[in-house]
Amino acid sequence: MRKKSEERRQAIIDVAATIFNETGFERTSMSEISTRLGGSKATLYNYFSSKEEIFVETMRQQIGQHYEAVFEQLVENDDLRLTLQRLGTKYLQVILMPEVVAVKRQVLSHAERWDIGKMLYERGPKAGWTRVADFLKKAMDKQQLRKADGWVAALQLRGLVESEWMEMRMLGVVTGATPEQIKDSTERAIDAFMRIYAP
Template sequence: MRKKSEERRQAMIDVAAEVFNEIGFEGASMAEISARIGGSKATLYNYFTSKEEIFVEVMLKQVGCQFEQAFTALNDEDDVRLGLLRLARHYLDIVLKPDVVAVKRLGMYYAGKSDLGPMLYERGPKRGWQRIADFLKVKMEQGKLHKGDAWLAALQFRALVEAEWVEARMLNVVTSPQAAELQASTERAVDAFIYLYQPR
């Protein structure tokens, strides 16, 4: 029974994605989505509390699995630098993709107009970067990194990794960064982070 319910929920997300892609977030409605599903709004509301919630689910389904892979790149990693290099490179490859950039632009655009921004943050970036903070905390406790606020360290690491690329990509200044350039920038970012948090 639970499997069928989850399949039904995923089918609703797929239909909602079609609606959002066709007429946008503002033009879409729960009535339109439920009409295309072939059920009532009440049925749709049994699965999702709002249009914002289902939109978040659509966006997470479209790009969330890619980030999931990046944020698990540090599992059981003993070498801090090599692990962070792998994470940083994987993260940049994902965050600069056209579909991910499109989702981020949408999220930023609607963040001030609804509850979409906080919902996206809680379900997406916050969860992912908490994993990185957990990894850094372990390395701090092992004496491989200088002890500090692991959550703050994770955010600083993210800022270093994104610094050379993300704003330019979001504004379409950069569209096709070269692999060698990305690799060099990740090494600079990781080296700066390691220098900042070297044991002392």
């Protein structure tokens, strides 16, 4: 029974994702999702409390696997600089991807009016960067980095890696970067981070 329930939940997400991508968040309704699914709105509410929750789950699934690959770069017994370099490179590759940029633009355009920004942040970026913060705290405990607030250090690391690209990418000034550009940019970011947090 549980397998069928999970399959039904996934079917709702798949149908909703198609509609959100076709018409956007605002013009999508629970009625439209239930009609295309072939069920009732009551069925949707058995699985999700709101359209916002369905939207967040569809967006999370669309880009979640890409972000998971970023945080898999954290290897405790590896060389710290090399690990951060791998993390930064993978992160930069992901945030420049067209599908990731599209999701971010959708969420940002609705974040003020609905709770989707907060919901997505809690289920995605916050969870991922908490892993980075924990990793950095362990590096601080090993005296590989100076003692500081691990969460702040993680946010500063993210900011440094994003700094040369994110604004221009979101505004459509650039549409991507070459592997060489990503490598050089990430090296500059990690160098700056290590200078800030040198023990």
